[in-house]
Amino acid sequence: xxxxxxxxxxxMHCKGCALCVSACPQDVIALNMDRLTPxxxxxAHLIDEGCTGCAVCAIICPDAAITVFREVPxxxxxxxxxx
Amino acid sequence: xxxxxxxxxxxxxxxPESFTDLTTHYCPGCTHGVAHRLIAEVIDEMGxxxxxxxxxxxxxxxxxYKYFNMxxxxxxxxxxxxxxxxxxxxxxxxxxxxxxxxxxxASIGMAEIMHAAxxxxxxxxxxxxxxxxGMTGGQMAPTTLPGMTTTSSPFGRDVELTGFPIRMSExxxxxxxxxxxxxxxLHDVKNIRKAKKALFMAFETQERGLGxxxxxxxxxxxxxxxIDPSKSLEFIAERMVPVFPLDDFKVNPELTxxxx
Amino acid sequence: MAKELLxxxxxxxxxxxxxxxxxxxGYPITPSTEFLEYMAKxxxxxxxxxxxxxxxxxxxxxxxxxxxxxxxxxxxxxxxxISLMMEGISYIAGTEVPAVIVNxxxxxxxxxxxxxxxxxxxxxxxxxxxxxxxxxxLAPASVQETVDCIILAFDLADKYRSIVHVIVDGNxxxxxxxxxxxxxxxxxxxxxxxxxxxxxxxEPNFLSSIYIDPADEEVxxxxxxxxxxxxxxxxxxxxxxxxxDAEFAVIGFGTAGRVASSAVRAAREEGIKVGLFRPISxxxxxxxxxxxxxxxxxxxxxxxxxxxxxxxxxxxxxEGRVPVEFYGRMGGMTPFPDEILDEIRRVSENKAPxxxxxxxxxxxxxxxxVEEGK
Numbered sequence: 175x176x177x178x179x180x181x182x183x184x185x186m187h188c189k190g191c192a193l194c195v196s197a198c199p200q201d202v203i204a205l206n207m208d209r210l211t212p213x214x215x216x217x218a219h220l221i222d223e224g225c226t227g228c229a230v231c232a233i234i235c236p237d238a239a240i241t242v243f244r245e246v247p248x249x250x251x252x253x254x255x256x257x
Numbered sequence: 258x259x260x261x262x263x264x265x266x267x268x269x270x271x272x273p274e275s276f277t278d279l280t281t282h283y284c285p286g287c288t289h290g291v292a293h294r295l296i297a298e299v300i301d302e303m304g305x306x307x308x309x310x311x312x313x314x315x316x317x318x319x320x321x322y323k324y325f326n327m328x329x330x331x332x333x334x335x336x337x338x339x340x341x342x343x344x345x346x347x348x349x350x351x352x353x354x355x356x357x358x359x360x361x362x363a364s365i366g367m368a369e370i371m372h373a374a375x376x377x378x379x380x381x382x383x384x385x386x387x388x389x390x391g392m393t394g395g396q397m398a399p400t401t402l403p404g405m406t407t408t409s410s411p412f413g414r415d416v417e418l419t420g421f422p423i424r425m426s427e428x429x430x431x432x433x434x435x436x437x438x439x440x441x442x443l444h445d446v447k448n449i450r451k452a453k454k455a456l457f458m459a460f461e462t463q464e465r466g467l468g469x470x471x472x473x474x475x476x477x478x479x480x481x482x483x484i485d486p487s488k489s490l491e492f493i494a495e496r497m498v499p500v501f502p503l504d505d506f507k508v509n510p511e512l513t514x515x516x517x
Numbered sequence: 518m519a520k521e522l523l524x525x526x527x528x529x530x531x532x533x534x535x536x537x538x539x540x541x542x543g544y545p546i547t548p549s550t551e552f553l554e555y556m557a558k559x560x561x562x563x564x565x566x567x568x569x570x571x572x573x574x575x576x577x578x579x580x581x582x583x584x585x586x587x588x589x590x591x592x593x594x595x596x597x598x599i600s601l602m603m604e605g606i607s608y609i610a611g612t613e614v615p616a617v618i619v620n621x622x623x624x625x626x627x628x629x630x631x632x633x634x635x636x637x638x639x640x641x642x643x644x645x646x647x648x649x650x651x652x653x654x655l656a657p658a659s660v661q662e663t664v665d666c667i668i669l670a671f672d673l674a675d676k677y678r679s680i681v682h683v684i685v686d687g688n689x690x691x692x693x694x695x696x697x698x699x700x701x702x703x704x705x706x707x708x709x710x711x712x713x714x715x716x717x718x719x720e721p722n723f724l725s726s727i728y729i730d731p732a733d734e735e736v737x738x739x740x741x742x743x744x745x746x747x748x749x750x751x752x753x754x755x756x757x758x759x760x761x762d763a764e765f766a767v768i769g770f771g772t773a774g775r776v777a778s779s780a781v782r783a784a785r786e787e788g789i790k791v792g793l794f795r796p797i798s799x800x801x802x803x804x805x806x807x808x809x810x811x812x813x814x815x816x817x818x819x820x821x822x823x824x825x826x827x828x829x830x831x832x833x834x835x836e837g838r839v840p841v842e843f844y845g846r847m848g849g850m851t852p853f854p855d856e857i858l859d860e861i862r863r864v865s866e867n868k869a870p871x872x873x874x875x876x877x878x879x880x881x882x883x884x885x886x887v888e889e890g891k
Contacts, residue, residue, distance in 0.1 A: 178264075179269065186278075186280055187280050189284075189285035189286070190285055191285035191286030191479075191486040192286075192485075192486060192487065193286055193486050193487060193490070196487045197445070197446060213280070215285065227267075227269045228269075229269045229270040230446050232269075232270040233270070233291075233446045233449050233450070234291070234445070234446055234449065235290075235291075236281075236283065236285075236286060236287055236288055236289065236290030236291045236294075237280065237281060237283075237290045238272045238273070238276060238290070238294045240270065241268065241270060241271045241272070242268070242269040242270035242271075243266050243267065243268055243269060244266070244267050244269045245264040245265070245266060245267075246264060246265040246266070246267050247264065306716070307715050307716055307717035307718075308715035308717065309715060310586075310713045310714070310715060312582070313725075319727065322723050322725065325721075326716070326721055327715075327716050327721050328713035328714065328715055328716050328721050328722050328723070329713070329721065329722075329723045329724075329725075330582065330585045330612075330713055330723070330724045330725065331612075331723075331724070331725030331726070331727055332578065332581075332582075333578060333581075333604055333605060333608050336574065336575070336578035336581075336604075336605070339570065339574075339575040339576075339578035339579050339581075339582065340578050340579065340581055340582035340585075341582060342542075342568060342570075342575075342579050342582065343540060343542060343568075343578065343579035343580060343581060343582025343583035343584075343585075343590070344582040344583060344585065344586055344713070346540060346566035346568060346579070346583065347539050347540045347565075347566050347583045347586050347588045347590070348586050348588075348714060348715075351714065351715050352715075368571050368572060368574070368575065369571070369574075369575050369578070371571075372570070372571035372575065376568070
């Protein structure tokens with residue numbers, strides 16, 4: 175199963191430059207043409223399944239607008255100690 | 258009792274602590290923002306925030322001080338290395354860095370940068386080279402490429418009349434006072450990662466007292482180049498890198514050794 | 518500590534060190550160079566910062582940087598070097614950080630020469646750098662007074678977060694004179710709260726002269742003006758010689774004032790009731806005192822080593838109550854006591870002014886003096 179990830183784009187910081195759109199290796203980011211940020215930009219958002227949480231979008235983002243999350247696969251986890 | 262097999266969520270990437278919450282004034286797609294973030298990340302990761310003093314320049318990054326959550330001063334145009342010298346000499350235990358553009362560093366501040374390097378000032382310089390004056394609206398810079406159109410070279414930079422772009426890293430590396438001089442680029446993720454590593458090395462140079470350190474970063478200016486942000490990154494790779502090769506020009510051998 | 522024979526520039530530098538100067542940044546220029554040379558030796562001995570900068574532009578910006586850390590810092594230069602420093606001086610004023618700048622004034626304009634002059638009066642007293650700011654300017658007239666003024670300059674700079682200029686000339690810089698140096702002051706243990714020192718355990722500090730919103734800049738300007746009014750109220754300094762019963766007043770500062778004091782004493786021996794008023798703080802200027810003098814003397818003679826720059830500040834204060842006359846030498850020429858004595862004699866005759874234009878009458882006389890001297 176592929177690693178599941180997702181991003182949150184901060185409306186305050188995103189300027190709709192679309193560098194994340196062209197950098198995303200999974201092609202799952204686009205500008206949201208139905209929304210404007212308070213500053214008047216179309217913000218980036220996820221448009222499809224397939225984000226792996228690779229953070230490429232966040233690294234290229236000039237505005238540190240993207241927070242990247244990733245699910246840690248259960249099998250890689252050590253068994254937690256009993257409480 | 259065994260915990261339920263619920264997947265744990267890990268934050269892979271978030272704003273660095275050394276960054277304030279302010280939105281930058283930079284144009285959409287301008288890689289100044291990337292450079293800022295890398296510096297903030299490196300300062301966080303090295304645990305330097307509480308002893309760092311930044312020196313902002315005149316140019317697009319004149320407001321750099323607003324975005325870093327640390328002590329900052331704002332220098333006159335080109336004089337950041339002199340101001341940094343003044344600070345570092347009375348506070349040698351602090352980490353002092355300047356952030357300068359190509360007009361600031363390679364034109365009006367040429368004397369200050371050369372002599373700070375020659376003296377081996379134990380400071381770190383982050384040099385943003387985007388081949389143009391951004392803040393004043395896109396005039397020719399000392400690093401503007403031959404043939405490149407700017408508002409003050411409207412027919413393209415004519416090297417017969419205006420000379421050639423200056424390669425600062427190459428020149429500064431000839432100074433014995435320097436410990437670490439490299440050029441990196443911000444045009445893709447691979448290069449951004451390399452740039453971050455270089456920034457780490459530059460601050461490490463300062464922490465180890467190995468002299469002047471500078472990271473030159475090839476950076477984009479979509480607004481004044483008049484091309485969109487993605488194409489601007491291509492412009493760096495295709496047009497700027499051949500003129501400003503990405504390389505290590507000076508690396509003090511001490512840096513490759515482990516810290517004692 | 519006993520008086521000893523001290524050389525001007527070196528005594529001034531030692532005074533700065535004893536006042537707690539922790540960073541000196543300079544560039545060699547005659548006639549201020551001994552200051553830098555002395556610092557080059559002494560500062561490293563004490564573990565303090567000394568940098569010979571690549572230019573005066575760099576030097577003043579190093580001072581600016583060090584000033585932002587809250588440490589006592591200074592530079593010393595001479596007229597053309599001070600012109601180059603004006604950029605940084607304006608930024609320092611706009612950032613409201615303390616700094617002391619010594620100007621050993623030489624003959625000008627332009628490259629001029631290295632002889633003593635007071636030709637930088639306007640540049641120093643009226644600001645010199647761009648924008649709305651007021652520097653404090655102290656103009657001592659002896660080695661001892663300069664030593665005292667340099668200590669005072671650091672205290673005033675800190676107190677008002679202001680630029681303080683100490684202006685002297687090559688006469689004082691090169692002079693050997695008995696003087697007493699103050700004891701070494703202890704360095705402060707804690708930086709002032711506004712200083713940049715690394716944001717440890719507090720919010721970050723940011724020091725700049727940028728106020729991109731004009732409304733914010735105006736608030737800053739208001740603060741600077743109010744601070745200046747406070748300085749005008751508290752920091753006027755001057756020296757008087759035989760002014761109590763004077764019918765005629767000579768007004769001169771620095772070396773011109775010092776030479777005038779000999780002439781005043783000689784005139785007294787001739788029975789002329791003349792006194793000397795010597796401003797020490799040119800900014801703030803002793804306005805009230807000059808006004809008072811103009812109410813009790815018959816005539817005022819202003820003596821300077823420039824074309825009558827302080828004269829321009831004195832004339833409006835006198836408001837036409839008594840005639841104001843002027844005598845000055847320029848271009849690096851220092852007046853002899855005899856020249857000033859002649860002027861005192863002439864003034865004491867109390868003849869009606871020819872046309873009431875002190876500068877025009879003086880330049881005609883001076884041309885003749887220069888012509889005869891050839």
